[in-house]
Amino acid sequence: MLNKLSDSIYYLSNQDDRERPTLGLVCGDRYSLIIDSGNSPQHAKEFLLEIEKINVPPVKYVVITHAHWDHFLGLNEIDATIIVNSQTSKMLKEWQRLSYDDRSLQKYGSTNKLSAMCIKIIQTEISNREGFTLKSPDVIFENTLTVDLGNKVCILEKIKSTHTDDSTIVFVPDENVLFLGDSAYGTTTNDLFHYKQSLLLPMIKDIQKYNAEMFLLGHESICDSNEMNIYWEEVTVASQVVKSPSLEEAMVSFKAEYKRDPNDNEVFFIKAFVNDHILHSQ
Structure with a gap:
């Protein structure tokens, strides 16, 4: 079920037990924009079915916040203009070169190219895997991009991040709502979970300049400014x-x-x- 944040902003909550991140929807007078396409075609289908239940303008755009599989493997189900930053575009090309048959997936798993959870989701939620090819982006931006949905503007920015090098955030100025994706999280390298310490303060600066009041995160769903300030304080100290x-x-x-x-x-x-x-x- 979609959660309603305002008359123009909705979100589908994360389901961490199924490796499903928060998905967002911003609606203007003319068009709607989706933030992240989900971890599989099935995830995207369920999101689109929920959107059909509410009276909103047609979905024209989908923004991918970063090139981690759980945020984009549902892309092929969404008939919309795909927007990514240039770094995300490069990383998605790697996924477009993959094969998704069982033999290939087994190989990727044995070399740690794909996680066991990713492989399980692909096997159970992507049909016709042998012919599966991920869609290519339609709009590629470098640093920032403004999208007008009709009396509703979304500002997209590639920011510094402790999670990935290709993080995009989406700010809705008239609502003071900021979609962070996974940008504020840490990451795992060589089996060690870590926060990129050198990028912490630059990231916080990039995020706080928007003075947002509500934050949508990939795996917590929603936080207000007080909760985010506590998070920033704890991680900084x-x-x-x-x-x-x-x-x-x-x-x-x-x-x-x-x-x-x-x-x-x-x-x-x-x-x-x-x-x-x-x-x-x-």
């Missing part, structure tokens, strides 16, 4: 005490700096920043 690949040093530094023990969220972030140092030291 954690980053400030991590100077080396030593978790013990970071924990001691935190207690000395803030005169308290870190809470559970802060411990999680500290470990992620320590992992970032470990990766850089390898």
Whole structure:
């Protein structure tokens, strides 16, 4: 079921047990725009069926926030202009070169090119896999792009991100709503979950300049500005005490700096920043 944020903004909540991120819908007087196409054709179909139940203008655009499979493998089901940034476009070309038959999927799994969950979703939710080819983008932008839906403007920007190098966010100015995709999260490299520490403050600056009041995230669905500010505070204080690949040093530094023990969220972030140092030291 679609969640209604306002008369012109809706979203389909994330389902982490099925590796399904939040999908967004912004409606103007003339057209509607979708944010992310889902993790499979089935996910996209279910989203489109929910959209059909409400009286909104036709979907003309779909924006992909970044080239992680759970955000774009539903693309072929959506008959709309596909918009991506130039880095996302390059990464999608890699997926267009893949084969999706069982033998190929087994090979990708054995070489860690695709995760086990990704392969399972592809096998169960994509029909005619042997002939499956991902659609190509129609509009490719470099840094920013403004889309007019008819008395409703969406601002797209490629930002710095702790999650990927190709993150696009979507801001709806008259509603002060910002779709973040997965941009504010960490990532996993060589089996280590980490936050890209050097990009944390630049990312926060890129996001906070919009002064948004509501935030749609890929795997939390929706947060208000107070919740996001708490998130920024916790992740920032954690980053400030991590100077080396030593978790013990970071924990001691935190207690000395803030005169308290870190809470559970802060411990999680500290470990992620320590992992970032470990990766850089390898």
